[in-house]
Amino acid sequence: MYSEAKERYAALGVDTDGAIAKLKTVPVSLHCWQGDDVRGFDTDPTKPLTGGIQTTGNYPGRARTPEELMADIDLVLKLCPGTKKLNLHASYAIFADGEWADRDKLEPKHFQPWVDFCKARGLGCDFNPTFFSHPKCDPLTLSSPNEETRRFWIDHGRACIRISQYLAEELGQPCVMNIWTGDGFKDIPADRLGPRVRYKESIDAILAEPFDFNKVKPCVESKVFGIGVEAYTVGSAEFALSYAAAHPGKCIPLMDNGHYHPTEVVSDKIPALLAFFPEIALHITRPIRWDSDHVVLFDDETREMAKEIVRCGDLDGRVKMALDYFDASVNRIAAWTLGFRSWQKALLYALLTPGDDLKRAQDEGDFTALLVEQDELKTLPFGEVWAQYCRECGVPEDGAWLEEARRYEREVLSRR
Ligand code: RNT
Numbered sequence: 270m271y272s273e274a275k276e277r278y279a280a281l282g283v284d285t286d287g288a289i290a291k292l293k294t295v296p297v298s299l300h301c302w303q304g305d306d307v308r309g310f311d312t313d314p315t316k317p318l319t320g321g322i323q324t325t326g327n328y329p330g331r332a333r334t335p336e337e338l339m340a341d342i343d344l345v346l347k348l349c350p351g352t353k354k355l356n357l358h359a360s361y362a363i364f365a366d367g368e369w370a371d372r373d374k375l376e377p378k379h380f381q382p383w384v385d386f387c388k389a390r391g392l393g394c395d396f397n398p399t400f401f402s403h404p405k406c407d408p409l410t411l412s413s414p415n416e417e418t419r420r421f422w423i424d425h426g427r428a429c430i431r432i433s434q435y436l437a438e439e440l441g442q443p444c445v446m447n448i449w450t451g452d453g454f455k456d457i458p459a460d461r462l463g464p465r466v467r468y469k470e471s472i473d474a475i476l477a478e479p480f481d482f483n484k485v486k487p488c489v490e491s492k493v494f495g496i497g498v499e500a501y502t503v504g505s506a507e508f509a510l511s512y513a514a515a516h517p518g519k520c521i522p523l524m525d526n527g528h529y530h531p532t533e534v535v536s537d538k539i540p541a542l543l544a545f546f547p548e549i550a551l552h553i554t555r556p557i558r559w560d561s562d563h564v565v566l567f568d569d570e571t572r573e574m575a576k577e578i579v580r581c582g583d584l585d586g587r588v589k590m591a592l593d594y595f596d597a598s599v600n601r602i603a604a605w606t607l608g609f610r611s612w613q614k615a616l617l618y619a620l621l622t623p624g625d626d627l628k629r630a631q632d633e634g635d636f637t638a639l640l641v642e643q644d645e646l647k648t649l650p651f652g653e654v655w656a657q658y659c660r661e662c663g664v665p666e667d668g669a670w671l672e673e674a675r676r677y678e679r680e681v682l683s684r685r
């Protein structure tokens with residue numbers, strides 16, 4: 270079946286073996302927070318998630334300890350093809366018995382068990398300071414008018430730079446360190462500039478911590494609104510993009526495709542940013558009406574984002590790809606796996622698009638061919654190439670992995 274599919278694609282000038290070989294080398298960051306509904310280990314797990322984000326659902330089996338989370342991640346890694354990085358939040362610090370450190374005092378040693386975990390599995394690691402779900406959110410963090418609050422969160426950011434550099438050095442791969450805060454207001458503010466100026470100065474103070482830009486890639490992630498911060502977010506799109514543009518060699522922009530107005534598409538924004546920034550970062554999610562962080566699917570916009578990255582020739586590291594969704598209403602391992610596999614599918618699908626031919630049609634003004642050919646690509650035997658990719662990566666094909674997730678649910682998750 271694969272050789273037939275290969276021939277069909279070859280007739281269009283597409284090399285399926287080459288696409289498979291390429292995809293195997295492209296790192297995608299797997300977020301740790303799908304396993305425990307973004308709770309982490311450093312604060313009271315009964316306290317709600319704050320910062321305008323929400324996990325909904327109460328499916329049994331949430332990971333409650335580092336050991337449980339690591340075991341769950343291990344299964345996801347086994348069920349997903351491709352090169353993975355791990356993506357951690359600062360709130361996933363692991364403390365030795367009886368020890369605890371607040372976020373401004375976190376140290377690399379609190380992430381050593383994660384380094385050991387990554388080393389044993391050949392993974393790189395990305396990192397995120399955690400500016401939410403903490404008593405020091407007043408509720409603002411880096412943009413707070415309160416000097417003490419701001420100091421605490423700046424110190425947290427600086428600690429995270431040191432931890433990111435440690436992760437990069439230990440694992441021999443750059444660490445993308447993403448700054449996102451839920452700072453904002455529920456209702457119409459009287460001062461929109463003040464918080465943004467304070468946010469800017471706070472990020473400046475964080476990035477004043479020494480780091481090697483070849484190892485640590487700080488990003489600022491924007492957002493249009495969140496639950497409880499409907500009227501105004503400090504880190505709006507213009508803010509985050511301008512910050513990154515004003516700090517080349519220090520900061521890169523990060524777009525989360527759940528963070529825009531519903532008719533805006535990140536697929537269109539990717540090439541706009543690539544025209545100016547040497548590197549950009551993405552959070553890949555699936556918004557439904559709002560930033561609902563639904564599990565990523567192999568849907569039109571997901572494919573379109575992947576196509577833009579591939580078309581721009583930027584699978585070689587210019588675009589840092591990370592997943593960001595959290596669904597607590599279904600089996601979390603299945604949610605995690607489906608999302609990662611969907612993004613892999615989207616990338617493979619994009620690699621199987623005869624991009625040069627289509628570009629030529631566009632440049633020659635043959636919009637009829639462009640329209641017809643782009644649509645007819647959808648019925649090519651993509652599934653066979655995907656199955657071959659899974660086989661070569663030694664992971665289950667579609668239809669074969671859910672049972673493994675269910676067995677784990679019966680044997681492990683249901684006993685939690
Ligand atoms: C929230 C942002 C942010 C978080 C993670 C947990 O809207 O997308 O990236 O989802 O940091």
Ligand code: ZN
Binds near residue numbers: 490
């Ligand atoms: Zn995000």
